[in-house]
Amino acid sequence: MKPSLAVIFLTLFSGSGFGLAALLALDNDFRISGGFGPLMTAILMVCALALVTAGMISSTAHLANPKNAWRAFTRWRSSWLSREGVLAVLFYPFAVADLGWVYFSDKTHSLVVLFLSNTAALIGLATIFSQGMIYACLRTIRQWHTPLVPANFYALGLAVGASILAAARIATGGPDGAIASIAVGLLLIAAVLKAIYYFWIGKPSGTTIQTATGFNRGTVRLLDQGHTFGTFLTREFSNCVTRAAAYRLRIAVFVVGFAGPLALLTLNLEHSIGSWAVVAPVLALLGIGVERFLFFAEAQHVVNLYHGRMPASLPKMPEFMRRKAPAATPLVVHYDKG
Amino acid sequence: MRLGLVIDLDTCVGCHACATSCKEWNTSSITAPLTDYDPYGKEPSGVWFNRIRHYEVGDYPNNKTINFPMSCMHCENAECVTVCPTGASYKRPEDGIVLVDQDKCMGCNYCSWACPYGARELDRESGTMKKCTLCVDRLYDEALPVEERKPACVLACPAHARMFGDLDDPQSTVSRAVRDRGGYALMPELNYNPTNHYLPPRTRAPVPTNDLGRPSLARKVKEWVNRVIER
Numbered sequence: 001m002k003p004s005l006a007v008i009f010l011t012l013f014s015g016s017g018f019g020l021a022a023l024l025a026l027d028n029d030f031r032i033s034g035g036f037g038p039l040m041t042a043i044l045m046v047c048a049l050a051l052v053t054a055g056m057i058s059s060t061a062h063l064a065n066p067k068n069a070w071r072a073f074t075r076w077r078s079s080w081l082s083r084e085g086v087l088a089v090l091f092y093p094f095a096v097a098d099l100g101w102v103y104f105s106d107k108t109h110s111l112v113v114l115f116l117s118n119t120a121a122l123i124g125l126a127t128i129f130s131q132g133m134i135y136a137c138l139r140t141i142r143q144w145h146t147p148l149v150p151a152n153f154y155a156l157g158l159a160v161g162a163s164i165l166a167a168a169r170i171a172t173g174g175p176d177g178a179i180a181s182i183a184v185g186l187l188l189i190a191a192v193l194k195a196i197y198y199f200w201i202g203k204p205s206g207t208t209i210q211t212a213t214g215f216n217r218g219t220v221r222l223l224d225q226g227h228t229f230g231t232f233l234t235r236e237f238s239n240c241v242t243r244a245a246a247y248r249l250r251i252a253v254f255v256v257g258f259a260g261p262l263a264l265l266t267l268n269l270e271h272s273i274g275s276w277a278v279v280a281p282v283l284a285l286l287g288i289g290v291e292r293f294l295f296f297a298e299a300q301h302v303v304n305l306y307h308g309r310m311p312a313s314l315p316k317m318p319e320f321m322r323r324k325a326p327a328a329t330p331l332v333v334h335y336d337k338g
Numbered sequence: 339m340r341l342g343l344v345i346d347l348d349t350c351v352g353c354h355a356c357a358t359s360c361k362e363w364n365t366s367s368i369t370a371p372l373t374d375y376d377p378y379g380k381e382p383s384g385v386w387f388n389r390i391r392h393y394e395v396g397d398y399p400n401n402k403t404i405n406f407p408m409s410c411m412h413c414e415n416a417e418c419v420t421v422c423p424t425g426a427s428y429k430r431p432e433d434g435i436v437l438v439d440q441d442k443c444m445g446c447n448y449c450s451w452a453c454p455y456g457a458r459e460l461d462r463e464s465g466t467m468k469k470c471t472l473c474v475d476r477l478y479d480e481a482l483p484v485e486e487r488k489p490a491c492v493l494a495c496p497a498h499a500r501m502f503g504d505l506d507d508p509q510s511t512v513s514r515a516v517r518d519r520g521g522y523a524l525m526p527e528l529n530y531n532p533t534n535h536y537l538p539p540r541t542r543a544p545v546p547t548n549d550l551g552r553p554s555l556a557r558k559v560k561e562w563v564n565r566v567i568e569r
Contacts, residue, residue: 001451064445065465071424071442081448082423139417139528140454206527207454213406214522214536218396223403226354226390229381232459236450302525303456306391306408 001141002236003296006062011131012292014055014088015153016285018124019161021048021095023182025121028108033169033179038106044168045099048161049092056088080137084130087123094120128157142205143299148197155190156288162186163261163281170268170277180265187265187284191258194291198250201298212305222308237301239309241294249294257287340434340506341472342412342533343492344515348540350499352392352405359494360388360409360470368475369440373463385459387470388491402539407500409491410457410470411524411532412436418449418458426467434533435472443467454525455532505533
């Protein structure tokens with residue numbers, strides 16, 4: 001697939017924003033590491049809203065005809081994309097009301113805040129699920145059609161949210177043990193889930209050029225794709241990373257997105273890193289940005305089969321294990337008489 | 339009713355007449371125009387509803403060229419309709435034709451991701467998704483003679499490789515053809531249940547070569563001369 005920056009930013013920023021809002025509510029509910037004060041809660045809620053808004057605005061850049069975007073709220077009964085839109089918009093009244101109430105009442109613990117912050121958190125989490133299901137429901141793209149996709153979206157959104165919370169607490173001082181541990185735990189879970197995903201998508205797909213053309217008994221090769229230059233299909237579903245590049249980028253995801261923030265937050269347990277902690281969420285966002293690029297770039301749409309461009313569709317034996325077949329001799333020899 | 343196409347891969351000669359007649363009709367039809375980008379330049383591209391690809395099936399010497407036209411399959415489980423967030427994509431209950439309402443589409447490309455057959459193409463000029471309409475504006479047009487109330491591609495095919503009809507009716511020409519010739523749908527494992535079917539090439543007895551006898555002396559000399567003399 002062609003990775004579109006608009007969709008990468010949408011899922012990256014709004015997922016992180018919803019993760020931050022959910023964990024902020026949880027943190028204040030149970031007063032983890034003492035909870036956040038009213039001003040800090042308000043600032044973090046503004047952060048969450050800014051992230052979600054950045055994602056939502058960037059998503060409209062993906063639309064070729066944005067004047068009809070309002071219609072995307074109508075088909076929530078069948079379309080995950082529509083559900084995501086409805087839920088994301090539903091997040092705002094609760095999140096903004098919560099922000100206002102905390103700021104003006106100067107209290108983080110009241111029945112109203114409990115209701116508003118947790119409702120916003122739940123809607124945010126439901127939005128992350130819908131966002132994952134947008135991709136996971138497509139049977140045409142094997143790398144997306146797996147429950148690991150919404151699981152990854154959850155883990156990654158919550159991991160970024162947790163590292164923002166931990167960084168905020170470490171940078172402003174105060175007890176940070178529990179909150180940093182949560183961030184470390186979520187980053188680890190996200191890393192493991194992503195690793196499982198990368199193993200899983202390496203498996204060959206059941207759809208091949210044979211089932212795509214119906215010639216199941218023999219080899220099928222593309223002779224001519226019928227057009228001299230590219231089409232919408234070859235652009236939209238193009239292969240844009242080589243295997244070697246994808247492999248290097250995966251390493252970057254784990255080093256920058258997971259190992260970096262994990263090392264910083266773990267270091268803080270022994271030696272306070274002070275405001276250097278803000279580097280942790282920045283690294284996580286960068287690494288997970290690369291992860292999101294790869295999520296699109298590595299997705300292989302089955303229509304590529306028709307263009308003879310899906311190398312990974314059939315498993316191939318390594319060269320050294322293959323027996324050399326004798327050179328084919330023509331079975332039909334044409335002699336025209338006379 | 340379940341209207342669709344049956345395409346005979348045995349007789350298709352790969353001339354692209356269906357694609358060009360489709361373009362000609364539909365560029366002034368209900369989802370018109372089918373925009374072209376850089377049509378006379380170095381990188382000509384544009385919106386087409388019907389594309390023909392060419393494959394080689396089997397290995398030499400038991401190989402065969404297959405010309406493979408593809409357009410919207412008007413699937414029973416049209417996932418492109420399910421995923422559409424705006425309701426622009428819809429499947430007509432009365433005849434099963436899948437269409438895009440150009441006034442509602444927001445151009446998010448999501449339906450094209452859901453389509454395994456590459457039937458949907460975004461028009462960059464209008465910003466909307468466009469696709470085969472099965473020439474719905476011909477099928478019910480009473481101003482047209484009855485024999486012309488068919489998709490433009492079917493009328494254009496010089497090899498009669500394209501058939502149009504109701505695949506719900508077991509006695510229709512298309513249903514009979516699918517039954518008699520072992521017609522099949524593409525990528526059945528994805529469970530989209532496409533309406534369009536493809537008829538495989540007929541199996542013919544191989545041309546016998548063992549009764550040809552030994553080549554004549556003249557023939558042998560001719561072949562020897564051909565081998566020796568470089569052109």
